[in-house]
Amino acid sequence: MSDAILQARGLTKTFAGFTAVENVDLDVVCGSIHALIGPNGAGKTTVFNLLTRFITPTAGSIVYDGTDITRAKPTAIARQGMVRSFQISAIFGHLSVLDNVRVALQRHQGKAYHFWRSEKMLDSLTDRAMALLDEVGLAEFADTLGVELAYGRKRALEIATTLALDPRLMLLDEPTQGMSAEDVGKVTELIRQVAADRTILMVEHNLQVVSRLADTITVLNRGEILAEGPYETVSRDPAVMEAYMGTADA
Ligand SMILES: Nc1ncnc2c1ncn2[C@@H]1O[C@H](COP(=O)(O)OP(=O)(O)OP(=O)(O)O)[C@@H](O)[C@H]1O
Numbered sequence: 668m669s670d671a672i673l674q675a676r677g678l679t680k681t682f683a684g685f686t687a688v689e690n691v692d693l694d695v696v697c698g699s700i701h702a703l704i705g706p707n708g709a710g711k712t713t714v715f716n717l718l719t720r721f722i723t724p725t726a727g728s729i730v731y732d733g734t735d736i737t738r739a740k741p742t743a744i745a746r747q748g749m750v751r752s753f754q755i756s757a758i759f760g761h762l763s764v765l766d767n768v769r770v771a772l773q774r775h776q777g778k779a780y781h782f783w784r785s786e787k788m789l790d791s792l793t794d795r796a797m798a799l800l801d802e803v804g805l806a807e808f809a810d811t812l813g814v815e816l817a818y819g820r821k822r823a824l825e826i827a828t829t830l831a832l833d834p835r836l837m838l839l840d841e842p843t844q845g846m847s848a849e850d851v852g853k854v855t856e857l858i859r860q861v862a863a864d865r866t867i868l869m870v871e872h873n874l875q876v877v878s879r880l881a882d883t884i885t886v887l888n889r890g891e892i893l894a895e896g897p898y899e900t901v902s903r904d905p906a907v908m909e910a911y912m913g914t915a916d917a
Pocket residue numbers: 682685686687705706707708709710711712713714
């Protein structure tokens with residue numbers, strides 16, 4: 668499919684004889700929000716780790732933006748614009764919110780960990796950092812220490828530090844996990860907002876979030892694709908109901 672920014676074919680991962688992911692084909696369409704869902708143990712995290720190159724497939728191929736990345740390093744694909752949030756963009760609690768984003772911007776420029784040497788260079792990043800904080804609704808917290816942010820705002824900061832790496836494809840690993848209902852709503856809106864000019868692939872347990880955000884949903888079960896399509900279609904699929912509820916009548 669020519670409009671897919673990320674394409675997996677025959678993705679398979681075996682752990683010591685146990686097949687966690689089997690023959691998964693996936694097309695993430697450019698500009699879409701694509702969600703990976705499925706019951707516990709379905710293989711979502713394994714697929715996510717395969718796609719982001721944290722683990723290597725036993726078989727199959729992954730193509731990002733026309734380039735075969737099946738054996739590429741995660742840092743290399745991040746430089747090409749495929750950025751995984753929450754792992755790569757950990758928050759520095761002892762730095763201010765603004766400095767967290769400035770450090771991420773600097774890292775993107777390949778100047779990581781030298782930020783203390785040049786106050787001038789940091790100043791040059793301030794405008795861009797403030798724009799990113801504005802985008803995620805954190806401008807008024809610029810001087811707050813990372814550690815002092817409320818949980819939902821920490822996620823917003825993580826998204827800002829991910830955006831600092833200028834992603835074309837953003838991969839979010841359970842972005843609303845462990846959040847209060849209020850924060851879930853806020854982060855859902857934030858994801859919708861940052862998706863306006865980017866592609867998003869997310870693993871998400873919260874089906875309400877998925878129903879509100881995703882253009883396409885891939886349902887995994889026992890390592891294989893069970894169903895795929897928009898929420899209205901997959902949520903009515905008897906096989907999906909069976910996998911989630913244990914009965915097609917639920
Ligand atoms: N490193 C590993 N070694 C052995 N088995 C593994 C490993 N990683 C995952 N598995 C197994 O592969 C299967 C899929 O796991 P995975 O974590 O991908 O599922 P998941 O859909 O993300 O589940 P959850 O929703 O519970 O996080 C599970 O049976 C799990 O026990």
